[in-house]
Structures are given as C-alpha cells and as structure tokens.
Amino acid sequence: MNTGLIITILSAIGIVCGILIFMVNRFLPKEPESLKKTEEISGHLPGVNCGACGYPGCFAYAQALAKDKNTFFTNTCATVLQEPGMLKGLEKTLGIEVDSSKINKKAVVHCYGNPGVIGNYSGIKTCNAASKLLGGYKECPYGCLGLGDCMAVCPNDAISIDKEMNVAVIDPDKCIGCGLCVKECPIGIIKLVPANANIVYLCSYQSLKNIPGREKCDVGCLHCKKCFKACENGAIIWNEEKAIPEFDFTRCTLCGKCIEACPHGRLIELSNIALKEKAGILKDKEKNKRR
Amino acid sequence: MNNLLTIFIAMVIVNNMVLAKFLGLCPFFGVSKKLSNAFSMGIAVTLVMLIASVSTSVIYNYILVPYKVKFMNIVIYILVIASLVQIVELIIKRTNIILYNALGIYLPLITTNCTVLGITLINSAENYSILESVVSALGAGIGFTLVLIIMSGIREKLDLADSPKSMRGLPVAFLVAALLALAFVGFNGMV
Numbered sequence: 157m158n159t160g161l162i163i164t165i166l167s168a169i170g171i172v173c174g175i176l177i178f179m180v181n182r183f184l185p186k187e188p189e190s191l192k193k194t195e196e197i198s199g200h201l202p203g204v205n206c207g208a209c210g211y212p213g214c215f216a217y218a219q220a221l222a223k224d225k226n227t228f229f230t231n232t233c234a235t236v237l238q239e240p241g242m243l244k245g246l247e248k249t250l251g252i253e254v255d256s257s258k259i260n261k262k263a264v265v266h267c268y269g270n271p272g273v274i275g276n277y278s279g280i281k282t283c284n285a286a287s288k289l290l291g292g293y294k295e296c297p298y299g300c301l302g303l304g305d306c307m308a309v310c311p312n313d314a315i316s317i318d319k320e321m322n323v324a325v326i327d328p329d330k331c332i333g334c335g336l337c338v339k340e341c342p343i344g345i346i347k348l349v350p351a352n353a354n355i356v357y358l359c360s361y362q363s364l365k366n367i368p369g370r371e372k373c374d375v376g377c378l379h380c381k382k383c384f385k386a387c388e389n390g391a392i393i394w395n396e397e398k399a400i401p402e403f404d405f406t407r408c409t410l411c412g413k414c415i416e417a418c419p420h421g422r423l424i425e426l427s428n429i430a431l432k433e434k435a436g437i438l439k440d441k442e443k444n445k446r447r
Numbered sequence: 448m449n450n451l452l453t454i455f456i457a458m459v460i461v462n463n464m465v466l467a468k469f470l471g472l473c474p475f476f477g478v479s480k481k482l483s484n485a486f487s488m489g490i491a492v493t494l495v496m497l498i499a500s501v502s503t504s505v506i507y508n509y510i511l512v513p514y515k516v517k518f519m520n521i522v523i524y525i526l527v528i529a530s531l532v533q534i535v536e537l538i539i540k541r542t543n544i545i546l547y548n549a550l551g552i553y554l555p556l557i558t559t560n561c562t563v564l565g566i567t568l569i570n571s572a573e574n575y576s577i578l579e580s581v582v583s584a585l586g587a588g589i590g591f592t593l594v595l596i597i598m599s600g601i602r603e604k605l606d607l608a609d610s611p612k613s614m615r616g617l618p619v620a621f622l623v624a625a626l627l628a629l630a631f632v633g634f635n636g637m638v
Binding site for chain 2: 161162165166173174176177184185186191216280281282
C-alpha cells in the first residue's frame with residue numbers, strides 16, 4: 157500500500173475541513189450587537205432558570221431585558237431582588253433604578269397545619285393527586301396536604317415539611333419570592349405577600365362554605381373579627397365574603413395587638429423569629445408554639 | 448424505491464440503533480429523564496447523522512473506494528464528523544439564536560457519539576450509495592428519537608411509582624431498557 161497516498165488523502169481532508177471552518181467563521185455575519193448586550197445582562201442574572209419571571213430560562217429573560225429594560229418592572233426577577241450585589245450590577249448595565257422594598261415578595265403557606273384526616277391516604281404521594289380524590293384526605297378542604305409538591309419545585313430549598321403538623325413551612329429568609337409554589341399548590345393556600353410584611357395569618361378557611369373542617373381543626377379561624385377590632389391603624393381589612401382578615405402591610409406598625417387579640421394566639425403571628433424576639437411580644441405563648 | 452423503504456424501516460425498527468445494535472447508550476440513559484430534553488436530543492442527533500452520512504458517503508464513494516483505502520474510514524470519518532459539527536454549530540449560532548439555545552448544549556455532545564460514527568460505518572460496510580445512506584441515516588435518527596421518547600415517557604411515569612428505594616432511578620431504568628429491547632426483538636424477521 158502506498159503510504160504517501162494515505163498521508164496525502166488524510167491531510168487533504170484535514171485541510172479542506174479546516175478551510176471550511178475558517179470560511180464559515182469569516183464570512184457569516186458576526187454576532188449582532190444585541191446579543192453581546194444579552195450576554196452581558198445574563199452575567200448579572202442568577203442563572204437558576206426557575207422561570208418565575210415568565211420567560212423560559214434566564215437567557216430568554218436577558219434577551220427580553222436587552223430589548224426593553226422596563227421588562228424588569230413588569231416581569232421582575234425575584235432572585236436578583238434578594239441579592240443587593242447582583243441587583244446593583246444589573247441596575248448599572250440596564251441603567252435603571254429599582255426600589256426593591258416595593259416589589260420584593262415572599263411566599264407564605266396560609267395554614268397552621270392540622271393532623272386531622274378523614275382516612276388514610278395511600279395513593280400517589282403528591283398533593284396534586286391527593287387533592288383530586290374527594291378534594292384531599294384532610295378534614296379541612298383548605299388544609300395543607302403536606303405531601304411536598306411545593307417543596308419539589310422550590311429552586312432555593314426554602315420549603316420543608318413539618319411532620320408533626322403535616323404542613324409545609326416556608327423559611328422566610330431563604331424564600332426568594334419566585335411564586336413557583338403558589339402555582340404548584342393544588343388547593344391554593346400559598347400566597348405571595350410583600351417581603352416587609354412581618355405579620356402572617358395562617359388559615360385559609362372560608363366560613364361561607366358549610367364544611368365541618370373548622371370543628372375538627374382546633375387551630376382554625378373562628379371568624380370572630382377580634383383581630384380586626386383590635387387593630388388601631390386600619391391595617392386589617394375584613395373580607396366579608398370569605399370572613400377572613402386581610403392585611404394592609406403599609407399601615408402595620410408591628411404593635412402586636414392583633415396577635416394578642418386572637419383567641420388562638422396562633423393564627424396571626426410574626427413571620428420572622430428575630431423580629432419576634434425584638435418585639436418582645438408573645439414570649440409566654442411562644443413556648444407551646446411551632447414556629 | 449422498494450429498496451429504500453426496506454432500508455428505512457429496517458433502520459427505524461428492526462435494526463434500531465439503541466435497542467438492537469446497542470449504540471448510543473449514554474444519551475439513552477443520560478438524556479431520557481425528561482420528555483422535552485429527549486426530543487431535542489433526538490432531533491439534534493438526527494440532524495448530525497444526516498449531515499455526517501451525506502459527507503462521509505461522498506468521501507467513501509469518490510475517494511476511499513477508487514484509491515482502495517477503505518481501511519482508513521474510521522480515522523477519516525471522525526475527522527470529518529467533528530469538523531462538520533463545529534461548522535453546523537457555528538452556522539446555527541450566528542443565524543438562529545433561539546434554535547441554538549434549544550440544541551446548543553446537545554450539539555457538542557454528539558460530536559463523537561457512537562451512533563453517529565456507527566451509522567456512517569454501517570453505511571460503508573453495506574456499500575450504500577449516497578441516497579441510500581441518507582435514507583438509512585434518516586431512519587436511524589428517527590429510530591433513535593423514537594426510543595428516546597418512549598424511554599423518557601416511561602421514566603417520567605416511573606418517577607411517580609412507588610418502587611423499592613434501592614431500585615429508584617437508574618436501576619429501574621436499566622430494567623425498563625431490557626424489557627424495551629425484548630419488545631423490539633419481536634420485530635426481528637420483519638424485513
């Protein structure tokens with residue numbers, strides 16, 4: 157066999173391939189200007205691709221931001237808001253200013269948790285499947301099923317399941333407010349509240365539907381309106397239709413009167429443990445409390 | 448025409464790349480966790496297979512056969528396929544950024560994948576013409592995509608199943624792969 161021929165063929169093919177790559181690289185249009193900006197912006201994004209901003213992944217979000225920087229206000233990236241360093245970098249690149257306290261949010265499970273069940277559930281271990289069966293296996297149709305659908309979607313591991321009370325608990329310090337768990341919860345008891353809202357209300361039971369859930373749940377809302385009457389700043393608005401309190405956090409002064417007034421002393425509470433200690437309220441009740 | 452149809456069906460079902468020839472097993476287990484990923488991977492592999500078999504069959508029929516250097520095929524095919532994938536990646540990146548985002552991660556993965564090299568070697572071993580190799584590459588690509596989609600669908604359902612702890616994840620996937628391969632044995636003798 158002719159060795160020279162083999163070497164010629166191999167090197168000829170190699171050279172042709174090399175020239176082809178060179179030609180493609182040289183003559184195709186260069187990366188457009190907007191792409192460069194997109195790449196710069198995506199450097200300031202978290203890159204976790206959680207999809208909470210409404211775009212499929214961080215790169216698509218960066219593309220949208222490169223086109224129109226005001227997208228940041230309509231579809232806010234929750235993770236960036238939590239990281240001051242990241243936010244500053246993004247503000248600089250985009251040339252905008254963001255008041256993070258106004259749009260920053262976090263998720264809260266509006267249920268204190270109750271182990272009371274109708275019967276033992278042994279089906280597929282997801283809330284979504286369990287809720288399809290007679291509206292869940294819990295006595296209360298607004299009770300957390302505690303099977304961890306929200307825990308599975310959380311991009312930041314902020315959610316854990318309290319085995320004793322069978323309820324999902326969201327760590328407010330870890331929550332980035334992306335809202336994925338809100339969409340995932342089949343009974344809709346996870347809601348986004350402003351991040352500076354330090355008072356949370358832990359029941360979703362609506363009185364108008366005549367369901368015996370409240371009688372079985374010893375921590376449910378009594379609909380007594382005591383918290384509403386106790387608030388002097390008008391921060392609590394009574395939702396007549398659902399007969400549960402709603403909060404206007406801009407007016408709340410953290411006086412703690414609604415917490416004192418609640419007959420259960422559990423339904424309304426400060427979300428942050430550090431704040432609880434700072435406020436110095438609820439010390440005696442705290443001992444027999446869960447969080 | 449009949450011959451082309453036979454080649455196509457044989458490549459899709461009977462001589463399926465993954466389940467009958469046991470090529471491309473790493474993407475078969477690696478990318479078959481989610482249906483959407485499996486589909487993108489299948490499309491990318493089909494695309495690369497088509498391009499690779501066109502170029503390699505041209506080289507085979509017009510260079511390797513006339514000069515009687517058929518034994519060089521592996522070296523030359525690897526060279527050609529690697530540079531072609533580079534070119535395709537460059538073209539997609541410069542012209543269609545959305546398509547690049549969908550396929551981009553998978554393209555470099557496929558560069559030296561054994562399915563791609565395998566289909567080109569099978570084409571030259573069978574002495575296929577250029578048209579025949581295109582059809583066989585298309586069939587192999589579609590067969591690969593089909594198996595990947597079936598596998599990912601089963602694995603998505605398996606995640607919800609209450610299987611023993613030691614069997615969760617890959618072990619049960621291997622069992623499923625074995626059963627799938629057994630099922631595909633049923634097609635033997637069809638063509």
